[in-house]
Structure formats: C-alpha cells, structure tokens
Amino acid sequence: xxxxxxxxxxxxxxxxxxxxxxxxxxxxxxxxxxxxxxxxxxxxxxxxxxxxxxxxxxxxxxxxxxxxxxxxxxxxxxxxxxxxxxxxxxxxxxxxxxxxxxxxxxxxxxxxxxxxxxxxxxxxxxxxxxxxxxxxxxxxxxxxxxxxxxxxxxxxxxxxxxxxxxxxxxxxxxxxxxxxxxxxxxxxxxxxxxxxxxxxxxxxxxxxxxxxxxxxxxxxxxxxxxxxxxxxxxxxxxxxxxxxxxxxxxxxxxxxxxxxxxxxxxx
Amino acid sequence: xxxxxxxxxxxxxxxxxxxxxxxxxxxxxxxxxxxxxxxxxxxxxxxxxxxxxxxxxxxxxxxxxxxxxxxxxxxxxxxxxxxxxxxxxxxxxxxxxxxxxxxxxxxxxxxxxxxxxxxxxxxxxxxxxxxxxxxxxxxxxxxxxxxxxxxxxxxxxxxxxxxxxxxxxxxxxxxxxxxxxxxxxxxxxxxxxxxxxxxxxxxxxxxxxxxxxxxxxxxxxxxxxxxxxxxx
Ligand code: HEM
Ligand code: FES
Numbered sequence: 001x002x003x004x005x006x007x008x009x010x011x012x013x014x015x016x017x018x019x020x021x022x023x024x025x026x027x028x029x030x031x032x033x034x035x036x037x038x039x040x041x042x043x044x045x046x047x048x049x050x051x052x053x054x055x056x057x058x059x060x061x062x063x064x065x066x067x068x069x070x071x072x073x074x075x076x077x078x079x080x081x082x083x084x085x086x087x088x089x090x091x092x093x094x095x096x097x098x099x100x101x102x103x104x105x106x107x108x109x110x111x112x113x114x115x116x117x118x119x120x121x122x123x124x125x126x127x128x129x130x131x132x133x134x135x136x137x138x139x140x141x142x143x144x145x146x147x148x149x150x151x152x153x154x155x156x157x158x159x160x161x162x163x164x165x166x167x168x169x170x171x172x173x174x175x176x177x178x179x180x181x182x183x184x185x186x187x188x189x190x191x192x193x194x195x196x197x198x199x200x201x202x203x204x205x206x207x208x209x210x211x212x213x214x215x216x217x218x219x220x221x222x223x224x225x226x227x228x229x230x231x232x233x234x235x236x237x238x239x240x241x242x243x244x245x246x247x248x249x250x251x252x253x254x255x256x257x258x259x260x261x262x263x264x265x266x267x
Numbered sequence: 268x269x270x271x272x273x274x275x276x277x278x279x280x281x282x283x284x285x286x287x288x289x290x291x292x293x294x295x296x297x298x299x300x301x302x303x304x305x306x307x308x309x310x311x312x313x314x315x316x317x318x319x320x321x322x323x324x325x326x327x328x329x330x331x332x333x334x335x336x337x338x339x340x341x342x343x344x345x346x347x348x349x350x351x352x353x354x355x356x357x358x359x360x361x362x363x364x365x366x367x368x369x370x371x372x373x374x375x376x377x378x379x380x381x382x383x384x385x386x387x388x389x390x391x392x393x394x395x396x397x398x399x400x401x402x403x404x405x406x407x408x409x410x411x412x413x414x415x416x417x418x419x420x421x422x423x424x425x426x427x428x429x430x431x432x433x434x435x436x437x438x439x440x441x442x443x444x445x446x447x448x449x450x451x452x453x454x455x456x457x458x459x460x461x462x463x464x465x466x467x468x469x470x471x472x473x474x475x476x477x478x479x480x481x482x483x484x485x486x487x488x489x490x491x492x493x494x495x496x497x498x499x
Contacts, residue, residue, distance in 0.1 A: 184317035
C-alpha cells in the first residue's frame, strides 16, 4: 500500500517536472544555476558572493515589510518607527534584521571584493563583472546612506547632515548634488521625501537588474579559479612552451625540427 | 559596417532622424529632469530659499541685555520656518491638514567682540559701555555701535557642521568642535583644526527695543573660498 503510494507520487512528480521542463526548460536552468564547480582550495571564500546576495535579499524582504507601517513624512516618520518597534508584532525583529543585515552587507561586500581582488578574479575575461560589481557597491553605499535618514531621529538626521556636508565639498558637482538631495537649500520635509524615493524606489530598481547582470556574467565565465580553468590554463601553458622549444631548436640548429631528439643524441 | 546598411541612408534621412531624435529625446527627458531638479532650479538659478529671507523676514534671537558682558558667549535657539513641499501655509491652515510647521532649529551664539592680541589671547572687550545703564530705547548711533561689536555666530562648525561648544581652558574660553577638534576664538575666527574658514555669522539687526533679530542668511565669502553653509 505505502509502496504503491510512494511510486505513484514519484511518477506524478516526474510527470510534472517533465511537463515543466518541456515547456520552460526550468530543470536544465536550475541545474545550470545550482551546480557550479568551484576549486577545492579556499572553497569557503567563494561563499562571500552568495552571502552578499543573501543580505541584499534580506534587505529587500524586510524593507518591503517595513513599508507596511513606515510613513515618510516629518510628522510621522519617527512615530511610525516607534510603532514598528513597540506595537507591531515582531517589529523589533523585522527592523532589526533590516538594520543589522545592512551593516553585515557592507562588511561581506567588502570581503567579497577583497577575495576577488586578491585571487585576481577580475582579470580577462571577467573585467566587466568587476565594473558591474563596483556599480553595485556604490549603489549599496548610497542605499545605506539614504536609509539612515529615514529614521528621522537625532542620530540619522545629523549623520546625514555631516554626510551631505562632506559631499558638498566636491568641486563643481558637490553643491548642486546636495541641493538636489535636500530638495532645496536646507534639510527639511522634501529631504525626507527625496531620500525615501531614492531608498525605496530608485536605488533598489537600479540594483536589481545589475545583480542580474552580475550573476549572468558570473555564470557565463564560471567562478574564477575553477578546476577546469586551471587544467585549461595549464594545457595552454604547456602547449606554448612546447612551441617555443621548437622555435628555439630551429634557431639553434638552423634546420626544422623533425622528430623528438635530444641534442646529445645527435652529436 | 558598410554591409549592414542594405538601404544606404541619404543625407535627408540622416537629418530627419537627427531632428526627430532630438525632439523625441527632449520630450522624454526634459519634463522628468525638471521635475526632480525643481529645487535646484529654484535655489541655484532663481536664487530662492526655502527659509523665508525677504526684507521682512527677521526672527527674534534675544534681548541685548541677555548677552553676557564678560568674555563669554551665550547660546540661543531660533526656529526658522522651512517652506518646502507641503504647499502654501494659508492653504494648509484653511484645510487644517497639518498645523505643524517644519522648522530648522538653529543655535546662535551671541557675544561681544574682543580684540585679539598677537599671541592669541583676548585683549579689550569691545562691549559698548552705555549698555551698563540701559538695554532699550536705543538711539540710532547706539544701535550702530552695538551692531559693529556684536558677534552673532552659527553653532554649525564651518568644517562639517557639527555644533560647536564653548570651552574654558586656562582661564580663557574658545569654541571647540567635538567632531574633529576645530577651534575658534570668541569672535568666531579660526584658530586651529580642520575648518577651512571662520564660523558663519548671521545677518542680523538690533532695534530700538534692544532686541536682536536674525535672518537665515550668512556671510558665505571669506579668505578660504566661498564655502556655503549647504546644510545648516
Ligand atoms: C541594499 C539594500 C539596502 C540597504 C543597504 C538598506 C539600508 C538601510 C538602512 C541602513 C536603514 C536605516 C535602518 C535603521 O537605522 O533603523 C534603512 C531603513 C529603511 N529601509 Fe532600507 N536598505 C536597503 C534596501 C531597502 C529596500 C529594497 C526597501 C524597500 C523597498 C527598504 C526600505 C526601508 C525603509 C522603509 C526604512 C525605514 C525604516 C527604518 O529606518 O527602520 N530598504 N535601510
Ligand atoms: S565638523 Fe567641526 S571640526 Fe569637523
């Protein structure tokens, strides 16, 4: 009886996956996405990219949840966060995750970058993925900056004031950029609206497709330093050395190389 | 490249595409760009401010009698109203949507100008002596004298905007910024640390009733470049 149910369930499952595979190719795609040969040495370091992705996913999920209660106006921003922290079920947890994950995100993104840098993973043909990665880093930094003001407490407010003041010293673009961010010439209600629009709409919308591009390029070239890459490179290196030794032979002997002989043999 | 062009483009086509592209491009980009850059156009191009600073927009700081007579400043808070995004005050009032006005609470240090000796110590206190006996009903020339010797300084450090505090050290006081240790003397003049210039002083006036009024406007010039107080 149990056995029959099991085999029937198995058949049904197989039928469903086959059906989906036929129509969407999803199984091949998942296989492609989930199985990635990584080098044995220092395999753990290769999880830093995934850790970054994990933190960003947490930011998106908890950020969307926070929006159910957060009110982006000077009258209510602080109170709505107070409500999240004290009244909403698990509000402390959701906001805490958003806050701490933002901090960890900046740490792991730095470590991830360092790993790529020190392993030389940015080299050809992966240069563009490094460029996309830098854009992602900048977006995340600006996201963290704009998020901090949304609390609209003394801490976030003055940190943003100092941050903007630092930016205002940049030659030529500093002043206009800061006025654009503040929505005027002093920090006020429109500053909060603008930071909110940037933090919740513009920057996440820019972040998402870039993450897609980052992962696409990663899959296209594979993780740097995978076993295939090493054996490939070694094979190429040996081939080049072999050709060079032929050339050397021709130069030394003044006649084409015809067989595998050592110099001593011919003497 | 050449093989790609099955239909070679004529010069007329080229011009047509160019003009059309420019027109469509302008229609698509100008409205949204102007929409988000509005405040920049208002403040930079048209020179407007979000804080009312017209000829009548003076805000009371403190009576002149409250400025300490000695070598010591005193801080007062002024709430300058900010007019941003929430529309006209009259309409807000009528609709009753939000009676709360947004303000920039600004801390203002008042003190009397001092002569500064060559070694940096304080010399003579320039406080007008007639103030010992009276603090209102001032004459025109008295007002002028007060205005030329009163320091009206923004507490926002000229470096990155942290609020400075008054610190007494070895019997003499100075403004110390808690963030990176910028130091200014009682006149707000730069003494040490990273700030690129003197403290910002407000445009102010003293009236017959002996009260100091300030505008949300600063001396933005100075020897060390025209840094503006972008964020105060
Ligand atoms: C890489 C992505 C992100 C980073 C680094 C980030 C960072 C931050 C930070 C540092 C804060 C201040 C938190 C605090 O001090 O309590 C914040 C607040 C906030 N974020 Fe994000 N965030 C990200 C993505 C998002 C997304 C995608 C959304 C929504 C769609 C969002 C919605 C919010 C909201 C509503 C707040 C205000 C509530 C609060 O301050 O706790 N965030 N964010
Ligand atoms: S902000 Fe005052 S010294 Fe840096």
